[in-house]
Amino acid sequence: xxxxxxxxxxxxxxxxxxxxxxxxxxxxxxxxxxxxxxxxxxxxxxxxxxxxxxxxxxxxxxxxxxxxxxxxxxxxxxxxxxxxxxxxxxxxxxxxxxxxxxxxxxxxxxxxxxxxxxxxxxxxxxxxxxxxxxxxxxxxxxxxxxxxxxxxxxxxxxxxxxxxxxxxxxxxxxxxxxxxxxxxxxxxxxxxxxxxxxxxxxxxxxxxxxxxxxxxxxxxxxxxxxxxxxxxxx
Amino acid sequence: xxxxxxxxxxxxxxxxxxxxxxxxxxxxxxxxxxxxxxxxxxxxxxxxxxxxxxxxxxxxxxxxxxxxxxxxxxxxxxxxxxxxxxxxxxxxxxxxxxxxxxxxxxxxxxxxxxxxxxxxxxxxxxxxxxxxxxxxxxxxxxxxxxxxxxxxxxxxxxxxxxxxxxxxxxxxxxxxxxxxxxxxxxxxxxxxxxxxxxxxxxxxxxxxxxxxxxxxxxxxxxxxxxxxxxxxxx
DNA sequence: ATTATCTATAGATCTATAGATAATGC
DNA sequence: ATTATCTATAGATCTATAGATAATGC
Numbered sequence: 398x399x400x401x402x403x404x405x406x407x408x409x410x411x412x413x414x415x416x417x418x419x420x421x422x423x424x425x426x427x428x429x430x431x432x433x434x435x436x437x438x439x440x441x442x443x444x445x446x447x448x449x450x451x452x453x454x455x456x457x458x459x460x461x462x463x464x465x466x467x468x469x470x471x472x473x474x475x476x477x478x479x480x481x482x483x484x485x486x487x488x489x490x491x492x493x494x495x496x497x498x499x500x501x502x503x504x505x506x507x508x509x510x511x512x513x514x515x516x517x518x519x520x521x522x523x524x525x526x527x528x529x530x531x532x533x534x535x536x537x538x539x540x541x542x543x544x545x546x547x548x549x550x551x552x553x554x555x556x557x558x559x560x561x562x563x564x565x566x567x568x569x570x571x572x573x574x575x576x577x578x579x580x581x582x583x584x585x586x587x588x589x590x591x592x593x594x595x596x597x598x599x600x601x602x603x604x605x606x607x608x609x610x611x612x613x614x615x616x617x618x619x620x621x622x623x624x625x626x627x628x629x630x631x
Numbered sequence: 632x633x634x635x636x637x638x639x640x641x642x643x644x645x646x647x648x649x650x651x652x653x654x655x656x657x658x659x660x661x662x663x664x665x666x667x668x669x670x671x672x673x674x675x676x677x678x679x680x681x682x683x684x685x686x687x688x689x690x691x692x693x694x695x696x697x698x699x700x701x702x703x704x705x706x707x708x709x710x711x712x713x714x715x716x717x718x719x720x721x722x723x724x725x726x727x728x729x730x731x732x733x734x735x736x737x738x739x740x741x742x743x744x745x746x747x748x749x750x751x752x753x754x755x756x757x758x759x760x761x762x763x764x765x766x767x768x769x770x771x772x773x774x775x776x777x778x779x780x781x782x783x784x785x786x787x788x789x790x791x792x793x794x795x796x797x798x799x800x801x802x803x804x805x806x807x808x809x810x811x812x813x814x815x816x817x818x819x820x821x822x823x824x825x826x827x828x829x830x831x832x833x834x835x836x837x838x839x840x841x842x843x844x845x846x847x848x849x850x851x852x853x854x855x856x857x858x859x860x861x862x863x864x865x
Numbered sequence: 866a867t868t869a870t871c872t873a874t875a876g877a878t879c880t881a882t883a884g885a886t887a888a889t890g891c
Numbered sequence: 892a893t894t895a896t897c898t899a900t901a902g903a904t905c906t907a908t909a910g911a912t913a914a915t916g917c
Binding site for chain 4 (some may be wrong): 409410411412413414415424455456458459462463
């Protein structure tokens with residue numbers, strides 16, 4: 398222990414702020430935290446860079462040291478709602494050959510990512526002003542790739558009855574929508590716990606026509622991989 | 632037939648526009664139509680008054696002859712998603728004493744209003760940038776009054792089982808959400824027809840624990856009032 | 866006279882850049 | 892030297908108002 402006013406902030410390089418930090422963590426993370434709160438509560442287009450800076454406790458221009466602009470802040474937030482799931486998908490497919498276990502794990506990872514993200518930022522994905530941001534298409538592509546994964550797994554699982562007249566692509570979309578329902582639930586004020594997440598992931602199997610016994614089997618099978626697909630999230 | 636360039640536009644008073652009208656109907660309606668399209672596709676805050684004016688084919692400043700500002704445009708659109716239903720409620724309650732028929736008719740009117748509004752403007756109600764507009768609270772109050780009507784009718788209908796541990800107010804909210812699901816359906820690209828609307832309205836009765844036979848009865852009973860509660864909408 | 870537009874513009878933002886400054890790190 | 896802030900400001904909006912203008916209506 399050498400210096401510093403309060404114990405919880407080590408001295409950092411750089412010119413000191415006019416006001417002591419209002420949020421914890423590295424400055425870039427402080428910006429993302431403040432922006433996430435404002436974007437989800439007031440809307441993206443309706444939030445100015447000045448407001449974000451004020452919420453962080455820095456000057457408006459200082460934001461541009463950490464980000465190239467307002468657009469980069471929101472795209473970084475968006476990528477955090479999907480990157481963990483993308484990473485999980487790679488790991489899951491190397492861990493199991495069983496498509497039912499894999500689909501359950503992918504859905505579970507997706508739900509937990511959306512459920513635990515700060516300030517329900519998954520919701521930004523549905524906002525039309527955000528969709529116009531430069532770089533949003535990259536995020537759409539990633540989300541499409543994930544939808545394709547759902548569709549591919551579903552096509553290996555689905556019974557003829559469950560497929561009905563809709564193709565595997567359409568069923569894949571249905572599964573994505575099922576998972577994204579957690580965004581709506583959070584917006585309505587619900588908190589999603591591990592049981593809710595498991596229930597939604599199971600629903601994906603049921604929508605593919607998997608019967609109770611096989612769902613139970615997949616859930617049991619998945620349990621042994623749970624710790625390996627992510628680093629023990631909330 | 633006396634003058635006018637094309638048959639579909641009678642000469643109006645007022646200085647002529649620089650460009651011929653791009654939309655039909657009275658100027659004020661043209662503004663609302665253009666604004667509804669832009670607000671729902673790009674977002675309220677992300678749409679400028681200049682863009683609205685351009686879509687109408689007038690100068691930006693000319694908007695202010697018809698509206699006091701951007702806020703009044705969006706609140707007028709919002710009130711059109713709820714006023715028809717409010718009016719229906721008054722008429723319905725004077726037509727029938729039966730709460731089940733009444734609830735069915737209220738829900739049906741609500742669904743049809745939201746389903747037939749141009750450009751899914753009911754969705755604006757859920758946008759955080761719109762919620763900050765001056766005068767939005769008035770709209771919230773109206774929507775709350777409607778929720779209270781649902782709750783009051785539900786409390787006269789609901790079985791003990793259907794109420795469960797939730798109170799009538801909470802059940803009322805549930806019914807409102809059930810009806811508002813049409814906003815989500817439209818956003819997802821679905822078109823809601825009369826059968827869909829009837830199905831959703833019936834769902835409200837079922838959520839109150841009304842059995843099949845009684846639902847059928849209410850639907851039959853409601854049919855004779857259908858023409859009287861609104862002027863034959865789409 | 867009334868209606869509905871137009872032109873011109875004030876004043877308030879808002880985003881982003883340029884360059885100075887004050888810490889730590891080596 | 893590097894890092895992270897600051898001040899100052901350019902340039903591009905954006906909303907709203909003032910006042911002129913060109914039709915129809917009486």
